[in-house]
Amino acid sequence: DAKTTQPPSMDCAEGRAANLPCNHSTISGNEYVYWYRQIHSQGPQYIIHGLKNNETNEMASLIITEDRKSSTLILPHATLRDTAVYYCIVRPHSGYSTLTFGKGTMLLVSP
């Protein structure tokens, strides 16, 4: 999997949008960008993924730059329960590969 770079930590006020950046400058044309999060002492939870178009679901929005070298995960109205480690992962489209986790971003949502 291509390597990703994320800030180690971020803070966000409750109710505000949380924008989590990710750099993946070596991403290949057939690799998707996946976002997961891990709340303390739980397994990772899938959030969203995309190839080159922006994506939105009930949890978040994913904005991928046109050159695909970076992306941003947006939690539109962060709550205290969104406090977690967020992982940005690139994964090949073809095959049945696993996910390689980096260190992620620890997002702390405060009242």
Next chain:
Amino acid sequence: GAVVSQHPSRVICKSGTSVKIECRSLDFQATTMFWYRQFPKQSLMLMATSNEGSKATYEQGVEKDKFLINHASLTLSTLTVTSAHPEDSSFYICSARDSGQGAGNSPLHFGNGTRLTVT
């Protein structure tokens, strides 16, 4: 949504004993499941890939005779930590992909992990 159930959530065992952890896909079939390990303040590290009906594939540095994996059905994989020692204490997490979905870009779904403490 796809649910992966992992059992037990916590286990404490004595050094030298064996512990079995189960990973089940509840509403989908999974020909492949993955086992991860996570030490405190570290990220998840892949231990092995579990393939239904065949031998597991282990990552470099993971002892296959110590971490026995069985994937006997399309909905169940088990990880047995044999002759556990305190250094095996960790958070073990399984994941699975819905085999019924198209190849490649379907997400992996994770269990809630098993906290193993070896005393």
